[in-house]
Amino acid sequence: MKSYRKELWFEVPARRGFINITPQVNQCLTESGVKEGLVLVNAMHITASVFINDDEPGLHQDYEKWLEHLAPHEPVSKYRHNLTGEDNADAHMKRQVMGREVVVAITASRLDFGPWEQIFYGEFDGRRRKRVLVKIIGE
Amino acid sequence: MKSYRKELWFEVPARRGFINITPQVNQCLTESGVKEGLVLVNAMHITASVFINDDEPGLHQDYEKWLEHLAPHEPVSKYRHNLTGEDNADAHMKRQVMGREVVVAITASRLDFGPWEQIFYGEFDGRRRKRVLVKIIGE
């Protein structure tokens, strides 16, 4: 069994944003030499997500609006977590809706994807450097 | 390490619906010959889910109503994604709540499940043929 590990670093300049990280994950897969297996891609921070969906800017605006409706950033004082001095409690909620991680099949040395699947880093508390873990196991 | 791959095809006649796919996943497991490992089951489309819950029709009606409350289909014009000519932006939201994939342990050649766990395909933009990927790795 082969294993491979890499950290990807991102700094989103706004509080929230989505980055298509499929090219970087494909690069990891090439480096790993794994032909058949699984790749785990997860946010290493608890106010961010890794998820799979469509690379369509209108949809990303819809997600932004929808998540803000489900878990509003303000008023900051409505969240007990923010009594610790943070202002990111909403980011912990948004991350649960969008998920921490994805597991993707590797078949014949490629990400085994449907037609529109792309991997995104979802930032909900940005403006600082944060990490995504790529772990690959297989043969 | 063994690996196994199969695509399962579904066509839900309505816009939305849930299908218990546990029998098909069990069939894949038998075909794979894997005794100890993991099975990944994921929607290959970004407006559908694979999730694990109870096979109880009342619960499925509750999910339908609840998801429609969290991310209404209408008015279609409220979503920017639908400016692309689609009318399925809500399906992209519903799929995030219910999830893209499940990973299930394989122990002694069986899905290692609790008493009520069943695997479902959740369709949120049906009336066309769509796929689920089953990928098994192990020994």
Add this chain to the structure above:
Amino acid sequence: MKSYRKELWFEVPARRGFINITPQVNQCLTESGVKEGLVLVNAMHITASVFINDDEPGLHQDYEKWLEHLAPHEPVSKYRHNLTGEDNADAHMKRQVMGREVVVAITASRLDFGPWEQIFYGEFDGRRRKRVLVKIIGE
């Protein structure tokens, strides 16, 4: 390939609650002897979650309030599932928001975590003994 399996049992005395199970998962990892691989940790019950987030009591109170807003327990009669004699339909919803499972990378015999990642059992229909499955594969 090595594989390891253990069930962890919990009984939350209230209807809902969160338990940090990271120490138990670390113990499983030590017992497994796996140095490189993946660990799957999943609720074996469909009214409970396993998720990764922050071990901060204020945040957990925020989750409790937020989940109750998204999927209220009462009125119990609003859910068709509860016509079966259950009163836990809301728990099936809350579990979908928080997720069934996490998959964590194992690197150099350790859970490959970011700075604040901790694994939680999320109970949404407690007051009885329920299980979490830990499955480890790797080398």
